[in-house]
Amino acid sequence: MTASPANEPFHGLGCNSCGARLNVPPDERTARCPYCASPNIVMRPRADGEDPTFAVGFVLPDNVARERARKWIRGAWFSPGAFLRSDVTAIRGVYVPAYMFTAEAHVKYTVSIGENYVVIETYTTTDSKGRLVTRTRTKTVTEWRGLSGQWASYIDDVFVTASKGLHNTELEAIEPFDTRALKRYSPKLLSGWIAEDPSMTATQCLELARAEAVGQIGHRLSDHMPGxxxxxxxxxxxxxxxxxxxxxxxxxxxxxxxxxxxPLVRLLINGQTGALVGQPPRSWIKITVAVLAVLAAIALTVMLGTRGVL
Ligand SMILES: [Zn+2]
Incomplete structure (x- = not known):
């Protein structure tokens, strides 16, 4: 994002803990980093850099996001009590920078294709009276043949994170985003939201995106195989x-x-589709108590059963 003059809709914040560089609306009094909950945030000038080309807008409103977060926390039975009392009002909608990669993939492949067919085979065995008898049974046999060919496919839904604060596997876990809803970027679109500046270079992201695209091709090619x-x-x-x-x-x-x-626990919700990812912490005390209660119930059942009470 390039710094713009007077009517600047944001102020810049930097997190000294996770390194996130955020642009925050003027009325947002964030005291903690939305990525890592660290209070160690400082004002900083806006970064000079590439403007985003497109943005996917928020669809999920903040009351729905809070409700989802509340449900997710309440559903974590085996989490420590302090976690279950977490405040969901700290949830923040962030425009996270990512690179969208598109390409045409031209593929050359070799493979062994298996065709199944059923054969009837005859065999001899002894029957219940010990006599030798001849019977038939069916058997599935696979015949293999080599195949090589060329195939082409269009890659249009690879996203890789450009944020050091948000790992690519976390982003993958809440994908896909519907690119039909892409809007051309304008600073107005971000009004009222937090936006992060990219902290990874295009070159780093290109390598990640190519690797992801090639992996995706492997899956699609596999689905496309005959036999x-x-x-x-x-x-x-x-x-x-x-x-x-x-x-x-x-x-x-x-x-x-x-x-x-x-350690920090982080919940992410796709602001377009509502897909959610997060790993609640486990309380070993609660799990141990639950296991002991189950074992006690089993022991009691067995004891009463052997005494003929049940
Ligand atoms: Zn942070």
Whole structure:
């Protein structure tokens, strides 16, 4: 994002803990970093850099996001009490920077294709009276043949994070985003929301995106294979007409630090589809008590059963 003059709709904040560089609306009095819940945030000038090309807008309103977060916390039975009392009002909608990668993939492959067919075979055995008899049974046999060919596919839904604060696997866990709802970026679109500046370079993200695209091709190619089964699929991919665009994705983030000793717990909700990812902490005391209660119930049942009470 390039710094713009007087009517600047944001002020810049930097988190000294996780390194996030955030642009925050003027009325947002954030005392903690929305990524890591650290209070160690400082004012900083806006970063000079590339403007995003597109953005996917928020669909999920903040009351719905809070309700989802509340349900997620309440559903975590085996979490420590302090976690269950977490405040969901700290949830923030953040426009997270990501790169959208599109390309044409040209693939050459070799594979073994298996076709199943059923044969009837005759065998001899002894029957119940010990006599030798001849019987038939069916058997499925796979015939293998080699196949090689070329295949082309369009890659249009690879996103990789451009934020050091948000790991790519976390982003993958709440994908997909519907790119039909892409809007051309304008600063107005972000009004009232927190937006993060990219902290990863386009070159770093391009490598990640290519790897993800090639992996995706492998899955699609596998689905595309003829026959009943296949094995030994080998392929090489050439990516052409590559395009990498910086975009902003709408994500609700709740960073929970429920006590000083425990690691940070983070809930992410896709601001477009509502898909949710997060791993609530486990309380070993609660789990042990539950296991002991189950064992006691089993022991009691067995005891009463052997005494003939049940
Ligand atoms: Zn932070």
């Amino acid at each position: 009943d089964r296949h094995r030994g699929l080998k392929y090489s991919t050439q990516l052409v007409h590559e395009d990498l665009e910086l975009i902003l994705l709408p994500i609700w983030i709740l960073a929970i630090k429920y006590d000083d000793e425990s």
